[in-house]
Amino acid sequence: MSWKAGSKLEKLLSQGHFVVTGEVGPPKHASPDGILRHAELLKDYVDAINLTDNQTAIVRMSSIAAGVHVLRAGCEPIIQMTVRDRNRIALQSDLLGAYSLGIRNVLCLSGDHQSFGNHPTAKNVHDVDSIQLIRIVKDLRDEKRFACGEEIKEHEPRFFIGAAANPFADPFEFRVLRLEKKINAGADFIQTQCIFDMERFERFMAMVRERGLHKKAYILAGVTPLKSARAARYMQQSVAGMIVPEEIINRMEKAKDPKAEGVAICVEQIKHLRTIEGVAGVHIMAIMWEDIIPTIVKEAGLYPRPQAE
Amino acid sequence: MIVAEAKPLEEIADLLGEVRKILVVGCGGCVTVCLAGGEKEVGIIAAALRMMYKKNGKELETLEVTLTRQCDPEYVEMLEKYITDDVDCILSLACGVGVQFLAERYNKWVVPALNTKFAGGTIEHGVWEERCGLCGECILHKTGGICPIIRCSKSILNGPCGGSQNGRCEVNKDIPCAWQLIYDRLKALNKLELLLEIQPPKDWSKARDGGPRKVVREDVRIE
Ligand code: SF4
Ligand code: SF4
Numbered sequence: 001m002s003w004k005a006g007s008k009l010e011k012l013l014s015q016g017h018f019v020v021t022g023e024v025g026p027p028k029h030a031s032p033d034g035i036l037r038h039a040e041l042l043k044d045y046v047d048a049i050n051l052t053d054n055q056t057a058i059v060r061m062s063s064i065a066a067g068v069h070v071l072r073a074g075c076e077p078i079i080q081m082t083v084r085d086r087n088r089i090a091l092q093s094d095l096l097g098a099y100s101l102g103i104r105n106v107l108c109l110s111g112d113h114q115s116f117g118n119h120p121t122a123k124n125v126h127d128v129d130s131i132q133l134i135r136i137v138k139d140l141r142d143e144k145r146f147a148c149g150e151e152i153k154e155h156e157p158r159f160f161i162g163a164a165a166n167p168f169a170d171p172f173e174f175r176v177l178r179l180e181k182k183i184n185a186g187a188d189f190i191q192t193q194c195i196f197d198m199e200r201f202e203r204f205m206a207m208v209r210e211r212g213l214h215k216k217a218y219i220l221a222g223v224t225p226l227k228s229a230r231a232a233r234y235m236q237q238s239v240a241g242m243i244v245p246e247e248i249i250n251r252m253e254k255a256k257d258p259k260a261e262g263v264a265i266c267v268e269q270i271k272h273l274r275t276i277e278g279v280a281g282v283h284i285m286a287i288m289w290e291d292i293i294p295t296i297v298k299e300a301g302l303y304p305r306p307q308a309e
Numbered sequence: 310m311i312v313a314e315a316k317p318l319e320e321i322a323d324l325l326g327e328v329r330k331i332l333v334v335g336c337g338g339c340v341t342v343c344l345a346g347g348e349k350e351v352g353i354i355a356a357a358l359r360m361m362y363k364k365n366g367k368e369l370e371t372l373e374v375t376l377t378r379q380c381d382p383e384y385v386e387m388l389e390k391y392i393t394d395d396v397d398c399i400l401s402l403a404c405g406v407g408v409q410f411l412a413e414r415y416n417k418w419v420v421p422a423l424n425t426k427f428a429g430g431t432i433e434h435g436v437w438e439e440r441c442g443l444c445g446e447c448i449l450h451k452t453g454g455i456c457p458i459i460r461c462s463k464s465i466l467n468g469p470c471g472g473s474q475n476g477r478c479e480v481n482k483d484i485p486c487a488w489q490l491i492y493d494r495l496k497a498l499n500k501l502e503l504l505l506e507i508q509p510p511k512d513w514s515k516a517r518d519g520g521p522r523k524v525v526r527e528d529v530r531i532e
Contacts, residue, residue, distance in 0.1 A: 112472075112479075115480055126465070130470070131507060147510065166471030170473050170489060240473075240479035241474050
């Protein structure tokens with residue numbers, strides 16, 4: 001078997017394992033200690049860890065540097081790369097650098113607008129969009145050429161290419177078509193926005209299967225454990241492109257132990273997602289609550305994790 | 310048109326500083342239409358400045374002229390007779406282009422009275438919106454006549470991004486998502502297939518990224 005990138009993530013997915021990925025937000029300082037601790041903690045419970053790229057436009061350690069720390073801790077990184085802060089020159093340069101440091105998975109994103117972050121007066125770049133970035137990463141790998149068309153004579157970077165999909169954004173009818181565009185551009189795997197509205201996600205997946213997209217890329221369903229009813233309400237009302245049904249908020253409100261309830265809901269969701277045809281794994285986003293991931297993975301019956309052959 | 314908006318009066322006074330006589334120059338073009346720098350606004354700003362200086366115990370003399378267009382040397386020339394030695398400063402109520410044309414032509418200190426905002430149009434009386442990002446290579450035929458370069462907060466060419474919800478942009482609920490508009494429009498025109506094509510990266514060298522731009526039309530040059 002010849003691999004596109006040969007990352008552990010690619011191997012596990014292509015061997016048919018139901019994959020689990022986690023997410024770590026790099027720190028707002030220059031010490032790797034927190035990342036190393038999280039990587040140690042998650043190492044046996046997830047197959048790869050996403051490193052966010054200045055998430056919500058707040059300055060943090062770069063995802064590539066954080067990815068290298070994760071790698072050193074013996075864990076597989078997926079670096080997120082947004083097109084908000086870098087033009088095609090910087091993006092490709094960083095891709096070469098990331099690959100040289102051992103990183104093999106990249107998730108291509110638009111990035112949250114800088115008005116959300118701690119530097120709202122910054123200039124944004126958006127030289128290319130996320131779909132164009134996917135194609136650039138694919139062309140570096142499969143065509144051995146830079147975005148300008150120039151040939152890469154040797155040592156082309158060979159990434160396993162990820163993209164995001166948000167079944168909860170609008171227009172709903174177009175979401176599957178846009179996913180298809182991303183897959184046509186070169187996405188090998190997809191991580192979705194966190195799912196709370198299961199009914200809408202099922203409709204999305206039905207459309208995905210209708211177009212055979214689950215056979216062209218691996219779809220990892222995003223989940224997020226809720227910590228409190230307030231957090232749920234906040235996501236429902238203030239996070240763009242997110243749907244949190246009232247019944248989930250009700251469950252959180254009624255719970256004696258909201259954190260335990262949040263974990264229970266998340267575990268139920270994962271068990272359900274496993275039964276949906278075309279879902280190749282789950283992506284657990286528990287930013288600021290990474291410590292809970294092992295519990296969720298165990299309770300969802302996904303522990304121990306498989307070894308890549 | 311170019312849409313501009315007056316700077317706060319205090320700021321203008323601050324920029325002018327210690328002056329005794331100024332030439333307040335309006336423009337009869339875009340900024341007259343968007344009610345920022347026409348003859349009427351020249352009168353208002355000049356009067357307000359005089360009052361302000363007076364309150365602070367200072368004398369300010371204002372000469373008021375409005376040119377047909379400040380972005381045209383032919384009209385800028387007509388200002389010459391007002392540029393006397395005792396004029397300390399020119400306050401231009403044109404867009405940034407007009408301000409520069411005055412500065413290029415006359416050996417006087419020129420101060421901008423407006424903030425030049427964007428290329429747009431009137432939505433209703435008193436409301437103007439941006440429509441064109443002056444990218445140098447128009448693609449409106451691909452997007453149903455709605456500009457993604459300037460109306461999408463991220464200039465996405467293969468939108469909409471995952472932040473689009475209920476027709477609104479993730480940046481702010483007051484901003485319509487350009488890509489929802491594009492989608493609706495292409496759907497209504499039965500041209501949704503246009504959205505399935507992957508749009509390649511844009512050639513920004515045609516925009517300001519290629520350096521300051523110039524248009525030369527040999528066919529209409531005189532000589
Ligand atoms: S595509 Fe370019 S030229 Fe056309 S409206 Fe948009 S910014 Fe202006
Ligand atoms: S929500 Fe719409 S307008 Fe806003 S950045 Fe996304 S695609 Fe562009």
